[in-house]
Amino acid sequence: MTASAPHKHGQHQHRHDARSLVRAVAEVCENRNLRLTPLRLRVLELIAANDKPIKAYDLLDRLKDERAGAAPPTVYRALDFLLENCFIHKLESINAYVSCHHPDEAHQVPFLICDICAGAVEICDSGVAKLLGDQAREHGFRPRAQTLEVHGVCASCDKR
Structure with missing residues (x-):
């Protein structure tokens, strides 16, 4: 369930493409003079590569495999940056995160x-x-x- 319904009035159809999304976010950050740190980038990559919503502690578990010092505050700071700049969405009812298909517009x-x-x-x-x-x-x-x-x-x- 990774693509939306067929194109209708006011709707857009999406295909899950993690690399394109990450490139688009990097470009937006450069254009807006936002600091896309390596950790923020990695959290975005993990979210974008997941075909389903992912919880913060699942992100932390994956980061711990790569970064010994990964801790909840570092993951939540990265998530806050990505949310604040509309690069990801938080699904409140399941407390999980998904990448945004339109990272260049709120x-x-x-x-x-x-x-x-x-x-x-x-x-x-x-x-x-x-x-x-x-x-x-x-x-x-x-x-x-x-x-x-x-x-x-x-x-x-x-x-x-």
């Missing part, structure tokens, strides 16, 4: 999360985020962030 997107295989699909439909924001403002609510996560069963798991 955006809010809903995710479809499979409760069986833990796969997640980023739905790139600006209309969904706009609708939620508009509805919030109509109720006198000033939104600061959106997290929309829809849980269910993906097509692959549904066929099993």
